[in-house]
Amino acid sequence: MAHVQDYQDRIIRARKDLEALLRDCPHNIDPATISARCTMCGEDFGWHCPQSPDQVCHYYTDRDGQVRLLDGSKVEPPSGHDAECETEDDCIYCGQPEERK
Numbered sequence: 001m002a003h004v005q006d007y008q009d010r011i012i013r014a015r016k017d018l019e020a021l022l023r024d025c026p027h028n029i030d031p032a033t034i035s036a037r038c039t040m041c042g043e044d045f046g047w048h049c050p051q052s053p054d055q056v057c058h059y060y061t062d063r064d065g066q067v068r069l070l071d072g073s074k075v076e077p078p079s080g081h082d083a084e085c086e087t088e089d090d091c092i093y094c095g096q097p098e099e100r101k
Helices: 002-024
Strands: 035-037 044-047
Touching: none
Parallel strands: none
Antiparallel strands: 035 044
16 A cells, blocks of 8 residues: 555656646747747647747737736837737737738
8 A cells, every 4th residue: 555655645746846847837939830839848829920029929918018928028019019909810020810821
């Protein structure tokens, strides 16, 4: 029975380690793909955007008129961006999807 308890304890520790990794992952997006999936933890962030600072398409600015990046930091949108015209159909940076051209 001691072996079963040891096995269960190792599983619990492994789950906690995995949860910490997912929570603290720096999210590396592979620029060679069209999907913005993290190469480290596997989380999917939608579409890849070569023009975005974090390589992910963004569709809306926040209340401050800034774009929140994957790491939680905020940046100004590109010059000429009109916050009144934001939709889920057009990335602030690349303008896609337009059904991904």
